[in-house]
Amino acid sequence: MSPFRIVIVGGGIAGFAAAIALRGPNRQIIVLEQSRLNKEIGALISLQPNASRIFQSSWGVDLSRARAMVDEGFRIYNTDGYLVNTVPLLSRTEYEADRLVFHRRDLHDLLRHEALSSSPIRAGEPVEVRTASRVASCDPVQGTVTLEGGETVTGDLIVGADGIHSVLRKHVLQEEPLAKPTGHSEMIPTEVLESHEPEFCSKINPREPFTSMMVAHDCRLVMGPGRQREVYGIVALVPDEQLNEDPNAKQSWVSEGHLDKMLEAFAEYPPWDPLRTWHRGRVILIGDAAHAMLPTQGQGASQAIEDAEALGAFFEGVDDAPLELMDSILEDIFQARHSRVSLIQAYSRQAAKPATAKGDKTVTMTPEEFMDFNCMYRGAKAWKGRMISLSA
Numbered sequence: 437m438s439p440f441r442i443v444i445v446g447g448g449i450a451g452f453a454a455a456i457a458l459r460g461p462n463r464q465i466i467v468l469e470q471s472r473l474n475k476e477i478g479a480l481i482s483l484q485p486n487a488s489r490i491f492q493s494s495w496g497v498d499l500s501r502a503r504a505m506v507d508e509g510f511r512i513y514n515t516d517g518y519l520v521n522t523v524p525l526l527s528r529t530e531y532e533a534d535r536l537v538f539h540r541r542d543l544h545d546l547l548r549h550e551a552l553s554s555s556p557i558r559a560g561e562p563v564e565v566r567t568a569s570r571v572a573s574c575d576p577v578q579g580t581v582t583l584e585g586g587e588t589v590t591g592d593l594i595v596g597a598d599g600i601h602s603v604l605r606k607h608v609l610q611e612e613p614l615a616k617p618t619g620h621s622e623m624i625p626t627e628v629l630e631s632h633e634p635e636f637c638s639k640i641n642p643r644e645p646f647t648s649m650m651v652a653h654d655c656r657l658v659m660g661p662g663r664q665r666e667v668y669g670i671v672a673l674v675p676d677e678q679l680n681e682d683p684n685a686k687q688s689w690v691s692e693g694h695l696d697k698m699l700e701a702f703a704e705y706p707p708w709d710p711l712r713t714w715h716r717g718r719v720i721l722i723g724d725a726a727h728a729m730l731p732t733q734g735q736g737a738s739q740a741i742e743d744a745e746a747l748g749a750f751f752e753g754v755d756d757a758p759l760e761l762m763d764s765i766l767e768d769i770f771q772a773r774h775s776r777v778s779l780i781q782a783y784s785r786q787a788a789k790p791a792t793a794k795g796d797k798t799v800t801m802t803p804e805e806f807m808d809f810n811c812m813y814r815g816a817k818a819w820k821g822r823m824i825s826l827s828a
């Protein structure tokens with residue numbers, strides 16, 4: 437019997453997580469990545485308990501190998517640098533996992549290593565990774581993607597994990613929404629911060645394992661240590677009109693930089709509402725390609741991990757899928773995931789608005805209720821079952 441072929445477009449966090457989740461007997465998995473994967477850059481990134489639990493319980497991956505730091509809680513400061521609130525995280529044993537902070541490169545390296553591993557703990561054949569392979573277009577119904585050089589690659593399943601500027605998205609939606617800039621992100625060696633900004637460091641110790649937030653009227657800083665305290669990450673959320681860059685620039689959400697370049701680096705987030713679908717034919721979008729979100733809840737990568745778990749769960753044992761069956765599996769995944777992710781997306785956007793902003797709040801949960809909603813997740817199939825029992 438010929439193997440079930442899975443083509444994953446994009447070798448980022450979502451792509452390699454999907455590769456791990458989808459590995460299995462009689463499966464051939466190819467990851468097509470546009471870059472050479474030799475200069476992974478990035479900011480600090482956190483995995484919330486809902487995602488770090490998936491690594492432990494579903495995939496058996498030890499995240500300490502990616503130099504994970506346990507985040508002990510949130511500290512909220514006013515603009516004079518005085519601590520006004522603390523939200524501890526370590527006491528929440530019911531989440532069954534910790535909130536972990538990584539240098540994005542370390543997390544990405546671990547995911548790639550596990551996808552390529554031929555160790556007997558990983559089911560199925562190791563994944564094939566083709567770098568310098570930029571996908572230019574795709575035919576969802578035929579199950580093909582075409583590379584920039586003209587080569588066509590065929591898959592029974594095609595996973596669009598090609599990030600915020602997804603090429604596959606317009607083939608799924610048959611239209612293309614555009615992203616727009618919303619903030620800046622920077623990562624600074626901790627010792628540089630300490631030598632240049634002693635006053636800042638006297639108020640907010642950059643080596644303590646807490647996520648600190650400084651909240652002003654319409655801007656906020658979200659900051660915390662990573663890589664075992666070697667670096668300090670800062671995300672600045674500002675109103676769109678305060679950004680200077682070309683909104684049509686095709687950049688990733690990260691850029692390697694220096695302290696004095698902080699205001700030149702930027703991140704992009706989409707202004708669109710949740711996409712009406714994530715799948716068509718043999719293609720499904722996951723991660724930022726399906727639902728990019730503001731980092732106020734630190735859930736972007738965690739939702740990509742949840743997507744990957746959903747793919748693994750709903751495709752378990754599937755090694756042949758005519759188009760009709762494929763459509764029904766992909767719709768099941770979409771139904772299991774869409775309302776949850778859309779709510780998290782909406783809350784992340786709402787949390788970025790000034791406290792004094794007028795207008796209705798989309799999400800009415802308290803931050804504590806929302807934290808439970810995020811972190812008490814136990815996989816896509818269990819979540820779908822919970823939704824069915826709530827609607828019965």
Ligand SMILES: Cc1cc2nc3c(=O)[nH]c(=O)nc-3n(C[C@H](O)[C@H](O)[C@H](O)COP(=O)(O)OP(=O)(O)OC[C@H]3O[C@@H](n4cnc5c(N)ncnc54)[C@H](O)[C@@H]3O)c2cc1C
Binds near residue numbers: 446449450479482737
């Ligand atoms: C400042 C900031 C801080 C954040 N902090 C957090 C956090 O603390 N916690 C959290 O959970 N999330 C966080 N996020 C969000 C998180 O980083 C993303 O949600 C996550 O990385 C999504 O991964 P992805 O694989 O979907 O996309 P990406 O990481 O963008 O990967 C897409 C991959 O596809 C490749 N690609 C693109 N187009 C093509 C093509 N045509 N052909 C082939 N390959 C292609 C790219 O080269 C890339 O490797 C943050 C985001 C920002 C901007």
